[in-house]
Amino acid sequence: MILNALRGFFLLVIVSASTSAVQAGQTTQIDRLYGQIEQRLSYMKDVAAWKWQNKKPIEDMDREAIVLANTQKAAEAYGLDGPSTRAFFMAQIAAAKFIQKTHFDRWQTNGYDGGSPPDLQNKLRPAISQSGDNILALISLALPQISAAKDGDLIADLSLPKSFRVDMAAGLKQIYLNEKASTGRYAEILYRGALRVGTTGDYAPFSTGGIGNRSGIDIDLALSLADYLDVRLVFVQTSWPTLLEDLPNYDIGMSGISIQPFRQKVGYMSAPYHIGGKTPIIRCANQSKFASMADIDRAGVRIIVNPGGTNERYARANITQASLVIFSDNTEIFDEIVDGRADVMITDAIEVAYQAARNPNLCPALPDKTLTVAEKGFLMPKDDLLLRHVNRWLARLKDE
Incomplete structure (x- = not known):
């Protein structure tokens, strides 16, 4: 269990190190939003190819109504006023149909070269729906930037005719947080x-x-x-x-x-x-002395705890014979064990693994066991x- 805690520690270090790398190449929410809009529109060639091969029309008003209704409902989950998103997503649908028609016109003139597209129902629509959800999340994140942007600067870099970009920008400007979210x-x-x-x-x-x-x-x-x-x-x-x-x-x-x-x-x-649990840490010299919780929870043993957290709560709820020593400085608390002023501390396994790796005088008392499971x-x-x-x-x- 302690080994698993160390593995978890190194995994978290890897994750946290990768998050630090993000800082070097920061992008704005507007940039991310544009990228996701482009991602959604990038599916339209395959949508057009599927419709071409299956002899389906580009326009499907019933489907568009479902998409708009679902989008408004999903928008509320991101704190957006659902109806205020309608104009923007209608502009996206118009742009999507324009891209599909462009491919249809080219194939009618030059012959079909769209390959074998993914299935519309099982592959493309779920991907498009996920992209739409990402767009809503990014709009929710980017609202201050959207509000502050000049109309001509929004959607300016998308590879679409100006009329579509203008309609999308105008639609974005109409979106606002719903009443509950706006006060949160x-x-x-x-x-x-x-x-x-x-x-x-x-x-x-x-x-x-x-x-x-x-x-x-x-x-x-x-x-x-x-x-x-x-x-x-x-x-x-x-x-x-x-x-x-x-x-x-x-x-x-x-x-x-x-x-x-x-x-x-x-x-x-x-x-x-992170998932772990409580386990005791002791001086390595006392490993044979404290080989079980029965050895630890007995008269004369001094269990040190930091106040106010789950370590103190666990000790007060479960320790009946040993004496509790309250020590408020969590940065120095392990020195109390090393220097012999306390015998045991019961804390999270990841902290036990970390402290034992740093100090050769400290060891887990129960190397293969945690007393609780906690997230x-x-x-x-x-x-x-x-x-x-x-x-x-x-x-x-x-x-x-």
């Missing part, structure tokens, strides 16, 4: 232009260092999330005892936070990005749209 934390982040990330700075390998010198897995992930949202990153100091109390002062907590019901009562937790996620206010975008960003990282 996500909208505040977007229009503030900054993401405030709460971190404790005392939990390696997730978050360490001072407020101006943070480092760790979650710090790299915070950089990646800010890049995804296309906003500045601001770190806010918090602590384990005040993590929930401080939530109004930051937008998302990223510090190796365990997903727990008591936290979910106050805020939302993202999809998990880590990111803590945020109860804002549906913020949660949706954070989970979308996480899913993209996993896919990449």
Whole structure:
């Protein structure tokens, strides 16, 4: 289990390192939106080829009505006012039909050369639908830039006749957040232009260092999330005892936070990005002395815990004989074990693996066992749209 924690640690390091690389080549949300619009239109040659081979007309008014209805419904999930997206997607449909007609006209003149296209129902439409969903997500992210852009600058670089670009730009300008989303934390982040990330700075390998010198897995992930949202990153100091109390002062907590019901009562937790559990760490010299939890939970044993987090909660709920030593400085707590002022700390397996790898005097007491199973996620206010975008960003990282 400890080995798995180390593997998980190195996996997270690889992920976080890749997120840092993103910073070097930042693109704006408008650029990403244009790329996704072009992606959606790129399917139209294959759509035209399928219709040509199956002797189907380019225009399908019933299908267009379904697409527009589905799009308006999907838009609401991204905090957009559904009806306000109609003009933009109608302009996209018009552009799609123009591209298809261009291919039809060429094939009628020069003969068909479209090859064997993918199936429309099973391959092309799901891909087009996914692209449409990505466009909605990017519009939701890019609204401040769309609002600020001059009409002539929007959609200017797409390879389409000017009339289509003008209609798409006008459609984009009409889109706005729905009433619920416009008053939520996500909208505040977007229009503030900054993401405030709460971190404790005392939990390696997730978050360490001072407020101006943070480092760790979650710090790299915070950089990646800010890049995804296309906003500045601001770190806010918090602590384990005040993590929930401080939530109004930051937008998302990223510090190796365990997903727990008591936290979910106050805020939302993202999809998990790490799975682990609690396990004890001791001085290596005491491995034969503390070979089981029965050895650890007995009179005379000093179990050290940092206050306010799940380590203290676990110890208070499960330790009945050993004495608890509360130590508030999480950055120095392992020195208390090394120097003999405490015997055991029960903490997350990834932290045990990390500390044991750094200090030859520290060892896991139960190398192949965790006492709990716990997932880590990111803590945020109860804002549906913020949660949706954070989970979308996480899913993209996993896919990449």
